[in-house]
Amino acid sequence: MQMNEPDAHFGADADQPRRQTGPVILDLKNISLSFGGVKALTDISFDVKQHEIRAIIGPNGAGKSSMLNVINGVYRPQKGDIIYRGEHRKNMDCHAAAKSGIARTFQNIALFKGMTVLDNIMTGRNLKMTSNFLMQALYWGPARREEIAHRIKAEEIIDFLEIQAIRKTPVGRLPYGLQKRVELGRALAAEPEILLLDEPMAGMNVEEKQDMCRFILDVNDQFGTTIVLIEHDMGVVMDISDRVVVLDYGKKIGDGTPDQIRANQDVINAYLGKAEC
Numbered sequence: 001m002q003m004n005e006p007d008a009h010f011g012a013d014a015d016q017p018r019r020q021t022g023p024v025i026l027d028l029k030n031i032s033l034s035f036g037g038v039k040a041l042t043d044i045s046f047d048v049k050q051h052e053i054r055a056i057i058g059p060n061g062a063g064k065s066s067m068l069n070v071i072n073g074v075y076r077p078q079k080g081d082i083i084y085r086g087e088h089r090k091n092m093d094c095h096a097a098a099k100s101g102i103a104r105t106f107q108n109i110a111l112f113k114g115m116t117v118l119d120n121i122m123t124g125r126n127l128k129m130t131s132n133f134l135m136q137a138l139y140w141g142p143a144r145r146e147e148i149a150h151r152i153k154a155e156e157i158i159d160f161l162e163i164q165a166i167r168k169t170p171v172g173r174l175p176y177g178l179q180k181r182v183e184l185g186r187a188l189a190a191e192p193e194i195l196l197l198d199e200p201m202a203g204m205n206v207e208e209k210q211d212m213c214r215f216i217l218d219v220n221d222q223f224g225t226t227i228v229l230i231e232h233d234m235g236v237v238m239d240i241s242d243r244v245v246v247l248d249y250g251k252k253i254g255d256g257t258p259d260q261i262r263a264n265q266d267v268i269n270a271y272l273g274k275a276e277c
């Protein structure tokens with residue numbers, strides 16, 4: 001990873017103050033996670049404030065994805081505490097995390113490739129559905145009304161992400177940048193309070209990155225969604241984040257505003273001589 005930033009500008013206005021954030025919504029305290037002998041995370045603490053855009057950066061293998069997996073309950077840390085909305089949630093599983101408003105996108109796109117854009121986004125509504133399987137199968141009364149309400153919500157997200165023209169297209173036929181946008185749409189369909197984005201810009205050209213940045217900023221601004229994002233592109237990270245936490249070999253080596261991170265000698269030292277992370 002290079003600490004110098006590319007010329008492209010990713011949407012936040014450098015002269016304006018960054019967004020107004022609220023109280024701490026997610027507090028990670030002394031998190032340690034090992035896989036056998038591999039220490040993925042060692043004694044990591046940081047918090048996330050309501051309405052914040054919080055970035056996690058670090059070289060390959062630093063523990064970034066493991067950290068997201070801890071937050072959304074896929075991995076249970078051996079040590080540490082997770083406090084979400086004031087409640088201790090160390091044993092929260094991924095279903096409970098999703099139910100309580102934590103949604104996630106993945107480093108490698110995880111969509112149903114044979115299904116349309118609309119149907120993929122509808123799968124993001126699953127946790128919101130209250131009618132049971134039999135009612136849905138019979139498309140009976142309340143189930144029908146509920147399905148219509150969910151479709152309206154899915155269509156709103158499609159409009160928001162400007163993907164109306166491809167709403168009936170199978171996802172597998174779309175270019176990579178649009179698939180990433182659909183994956184964002186599916187996560188938004190759950191109406192999350194915290195959105196975890198794992199490398200949302202990976203593999204995109206500059207134009208696609210600018211579009212994705214604009215959507216991330218709009219999600220944060222219009223829906224008030226708190227965003228935790230892993231991203232390798234330093235231009236993007238420094239442009240849109242309120243605060244950045246830096247991991248290296250599973251340890252935290254920096255935490256602060258983009259300006260503080262740029263000036264952090266440990267961070268600079270960790271990245272010196274590394275062209276890519």
Ligand SMILES: Nc1ncnc2c1ncn2[C@@H]1O[C@H](COP(=O)(O)OP(=O)(O)OP(=O)(O)O)[C@@H](O)[C@H]1O
Binds near residue numbers: 040062064065066
């Ligand atoms: N399920 C797993 N089983 C065993 N080891 C794992 C597992 N998940 C992660 N690790 C190990 O934990 C460490 C941190 O991996 P992680 O994927 O969290 O890093 P990362 O910073 O997200 O890397 P990248 O930028 O390459 O995605 C690595 O050494 C990795 O090999």
